Amino acid sequence: MLPDYTNCITNIIASIEAHHGLAPLQQTHPVVDALLGEKHYRSIVLLLYDGLSVATLKEALPEDAFLLRHLHTTLSSVYPPTTTAAVTSLKSGLNPIQHGWIGWTMHLPSLDQNVDLFINRLQNDSQFASLDNAGMSLLPYTTFTSRLRAQGIDAVEISSYGDVVTSGRGEMTEAVIARCLSPGAHVIYAYDGNPDALMHEIGAHHPDVMTLVRTLNQEAEAFAQWLPEDALLLITADHGLVDAEYVMLSDYPEILDCMVRPYAVEGRTAAFFIKPGLRDRFKEVFTAALSDRFTLMTTSEFLASGLLGPGVMHPSLPAMLGDFIAIAKGNACLSMKPEYAGLVGVHAGFTEREMQVPLIVAKR
Known part of the structure; x- marks a missing residue:
């Protein structure tokens, strides 16, 4: 399923900014525009549950559950549908082509290192990158809350990493409610890391995940009831997950022999850096071995495809993405070797389960 950048999570941010008199960075979303125009909301709350796709909602909940009753429309995630790309898009209002935070692990040419951007550690290593906060230092962006x-x-992020730092969902929702009840107008972005965190550990369909989603549903309903009448609550997600079907590159020495370094980005959208003179050889051996599980394209083809969205390309992207991009088919997921294949649930592929996220609306 291809991303739709006219019906995307970034369009929510464009609508919120336009509503407050700022020039939107993307097209606004007509559904959100209509909601914001129907009455004066003193507080606008955008709550993101990481990994809570439409498919997971429908799998876990009965039709009369709060989150499904208030499911207003289905949105597209960005590509790749992964936390690094999608949350950065939501916070910045930029598409991935513009901000450059394409996946969990990015090759940073100025450091000559593959860095896990969110935690600033070297890929598959406990060591930190050689530059403090390398992602924001080399790929800076402004947040929509800071622009507001x-x-x-009064625009803030409330989360474990936000402007207002909280611990756990209960503390987060209490902080959101308290801010909405305080004088003045507010725009609040709130983030919770589940069910993504649990799905990574035990899989997208595990009974404990279904139980967690039912808990999120109960908590969201109570949260909505506690918000004041002049608050609008928008709930969405960044992506969904699938259970990985791993492909170990350690089983394919002819592919490894062509590579300069481990692949970057994600196991379901992987950037390959190839030794000089071996591009044709790499394409030949990769296609022969893995064309049933991955689509291989040159990085130039990938960047020209529109998958990363409209907008001016970040100048660092071509160098960060190397020579080839491999995009998973089905649930396939690359790993350099078995000891690195620790995640059960994964994302960053083309499936509807990963790409389709909800826009849930609660108002009183």
């Missing part, structure tokens, strides 16, 4: 604050609007 610059216009005098």
Whole structure:
């Protein structure tokens, strides 16, 4: 399933910014525009549950559950549908082609290192990158909340990593409610890392995941009831997950012999850096071995495909993505070797389960 950048999570941010008089960075979303225009909301709350796809909602919940009753429409994630790309898009209002945070692990040419951007550690290593906060240092962006604050609007992120730092969903929702009840107008972005974290550990369909989603449903319903009448609650997600069917590159020495370094980005959308003179050889051996599980394209083809969205390309992207991109078919997922294949649930592929996320609307 291809991303739709006219019906995307970034369009939510464009609508919120346009509603407050800022020039939107993307097309606005007509559904969100209509919601914001129907009455004056003193507080707008955008709550993101990491990994809570439409497919997971429908698998875990009965039709009359709060989150399904209030499912307003289905949105597209960005590509790749992965936390690094999608959350960065949501926070910045930029498409992946513009911000450059394409996946969990990015090759940073100026450091000559593959770095896990969110945690600033070297790929498959406990060591930190050679530059503090390498992602924001080399791929900086402004958040939509900071742009709103610059216009005098009380706009904050409330999360474990936000402007208002909280621990756990209960503390997060209490902080959101308290801010909505305080004087003035507010725009609040709140983030919770589940069910993504649990799905990574035990899989997308595990009974414990279904139980967690039912708990999220109960908590979201109570949260919505506690919000004041002049608050609009929008709930969405960044992506969904599938259970990995691993392909170990250690089983394919002829592929490894062509590579300069481990692949970057993600196991379901992988960037390959090839030794000089071996591009044709790599294409030949990769296609012969793995064309039933991955689509291989040159990085130039990938960047021209529109998969990363419209907008001016970040100048560092071509160098960060190397020579080839392999995109998974079905549930296939690359790993350099078995000891690195620790995640059960994964994302960053083309399936509907990963790409389709909800726009849930609660208002009183």
